Amino acid sequence: MTQLATDPLTLVHLAICLAAIITGLPVLAAMMKGHTPVTLTGIFLGLTVLVSVTGFLFKNASVTPAMVIGAISLIILAVALFAIYGRHLAGRWRATYVITATLALYLNVFVLVIQSFIKISALHALAPSIPPAGPVFGAVQGVVLIAFVVAGWKAVKAGPVNT
16 A cells, blocks of 8 residues: 655645535535535635646656546536636536536546545555556445436536526
8 A cells, every 4th residue: 555645745735635525515516406606616616626737746757647637627627617607607508517517526536536545544455456446446436426427417407596
């Protein structure tokens, strides 16, 4: 198992990621009720952009899977930001925003699950390879994916009620 890193960049990146997830979950819950909490949404989107950007500050000899996920996340976030701030969630832009915001949050949680299986001893014992693999890891990621698909679907169907 890899030890938890204590360098400042890793700690800041981790803190931003956890803050993005912690703010993103209530944003998703609100979207499932048709609401868009303005301040919390802005914080969530800003932190999620920041976590993707800070991921590129790590020194790597080549492109890593994390960098690919970060790049995909930034593209998704650009669409989400345009939908909410450029198009003000008008018409189909609300569904576009809900889908992209949910996907951005999912990618953060997806990476959190991977890192948890690498860094937390009890989880690492269940899936000792790096990157994690196997039925337990697959089941956890599957449950997370299904939860986000269901939540995203409910959020799209909830309709627009801005708060």
